[in-house]
Amino acid sequence: MKKYNFNAGPSMLPREVIENTAKQILDFNGSGLSLMEISHRAKDFQPVVDEAVSLFKELLDIPEGYSVIFLGGGASLQFMQIPANFLIKKAAYVNSGTWAKKAMKEAKHFGEVVEIASSSDANYTFYPQFEGLEPADADYLHITSNNTIYGTELRRDPDVKVPLIADMSSDIMSRPVDVSKYTAIYAGAQKNLSMAGVTVVVVKDELLGKAPRELPTMIDYRTHVEKGSMFNTPPVVPIYSLMENLRWLKANGGVEAADKRAHERAEVLYAEIDRNKLFKGTVEEASRSLMNICFVMNDEYKELEKPFLDFAVERGMVGIKGHRSVGGFRASCYNAMTMEGVNALVKAMQDFEAQH
Structure with missing residues (x-):
């Protein structure tokens, strides 16, 4: 009997992406080694990272001045890493669901957090209106564009007067995005991008290094931008799967x-x-x-x-x-x-x- 995978994540991947990745797991590029055991420093793997970055930028039409990096830790780590890098005094958050609340909780370790809109009183049955409510002195406004638990989505790029940061874990690459409106976009891969294990961060270069704190090396985005996502051993197989999935997406319009x-x-x-x-x-x-x-x-x-x-x-x-x-x-x-x-x-x- 044929199965139809409606899981919220890890989720369905195109069959050809699974098959192509499986072939490389058995023998990567004819090397006689599995994709699971090659070095991330191997000469055949750097082109995988380069192509994945190139396709990501091409498909989302990312302008100059932004970097695309591949990290571990899932979107949950980004709940902390975003404020560590961008929160100076105050950040504004839209409370549109469970994951937005978790992001707010982590941000409070780094400064003042203002909840400017929420639909929690209605059990998150609608996406709250927030444009125009952001404090003028906020270092950034954080939104969660799609809420997997409750089934709500902001399927457009909002207009706000402060730097905009979005968790797009569950709708990234499902629509065109005007990346120029954002300071940062992050997404765990296991819904629309790849298998679990890699997180993609799109970050505006000119705003890095502004936080008034000394950051641990691994938490500083500059570390990963400067080293091309290779500061430490990256999630090799998920990045390969990501590349295959982006190839599939490009081939399908x-x-x-x-x-x-x-x-x-x-x-x-x-x-x-x-x-x-x-x-x-x-x-x-x-x-x-x-x-x-x-x-x-x-x-x-x-x-x-x-x-x-x-x-x-x-x-x-x-x-x-x-x-x-x-x-x-x-x-x-x-x-x-x-x-x-x-x-x-x-x-x-x-x-x-x-x-x-």
């Missing part, structure tokens, strides 16, 4: 085409959620994520939640159980998800409705 496919997938699935008598969405329509589509049983059918989950699993759906803080269901539709997968889930919803 880039971020413009990815954006179109994301809208097509989401429109089909949200239409069924709205039509089907058994289900309802959990998010205000204007804030609905194209990446993480969350829904629950209508109140009168609550007892059917577990039976539907079992029903869907029997038909090849993987990872559609909602986060424990929301309940219900979550279908994560990142770049690699196909319309075939979405249609299979919709068919399961329709068939289950017909039985009840």
